Amino acid sequence: MTPVVFVLNGPNLNLLGLREPAIYGAGTLADLEELCRASGSRLGLTVDVRQSNHEGDLVDWIQEARTAAQGIVLNAGALTHTSVAIHDALRAVGVPAIEVHLSNVHARESFRHHSYVSPVAAGVIVGLGPDGYDFALQALARRIARPDPSSEPITA
Ligand code: CA2
Numbered sequence: 001m002t003p004v005v006f007v008l009n010g011p012n013l014n015l016l017g018l019r020e021p022a023i024y025g026a027g028t029l030a031d032l033e034e035l036c037r038a039s040g041s042r043l044g045l046t047v048d049v050r051q052s053n054h055e056g057d058l059v060d061w062i063q064e065a066r067t068a069a070q071g072i073v074l075n076a077g078a079l080t081h082t083s084v085a086i087h088d089a090l091r092a093v094g095v096p097a098i099e100v101h102l103s104n105v106h107a108r109e110s111f112r113h114h115s116y117v118s119p120v121a122a123g124v125i126v127g128l129g130p131d132g133y134d135f136a137l138q139a140l141a142r143r144i145a146r147p148d149p150s151s152e153p154i155t156a
Helices: 029-043 055-068 077-081 084-093 131-145
Strands: 004-009 046-051 071-075 097-101 123-126
Touching (some): 029 046, 055 071, 055 084, 071 084, 097 131, 123 131
Parallel strands (some): 004 046, 004 071, 097 123
16 A cells, blocks of 8 residues: 655645745745645655644644554644644654754744754754655655664654
């Protein structure tokens, strides 16, 4: 069966293309979703792309991934910098997650420099725009095809 990867986008990413093109580019969320689906079909992945402005939706979807997906690409938006709930959900499910940000958060305000997602992510990609999602899907496709035998789900 084709492996399933959830691509989860958090608050305000539905505004892509409508404002702040200098930071986030001119592409819309629909463009980004299409890029992810095209990348998934090239890589032999079923990509399920979702966006929500609500923290609880993201927590529910991360929990859903425990039984429904083999990987997660997560751009939690501003919740990256605030959400212990998303950190705990990622720890609990043990599904490899790649954290993605369109902008280089480290070149921006200091409040964007800390991430609650990074310590529980399999990898982090920042500042590469929509390409970052493609690279994250490539990384997950490789990892799913050749899982690291020493990697255990995090339970502590
Ligand atoms: O760079 C990223 O991908 C971010 O996750 C985007 C978040 C931001 O809070 C993070 O620090 C970095 C913001 C989501 C997009 O917000 C928009 C606001 C206005 C217009 C377009 C997008």
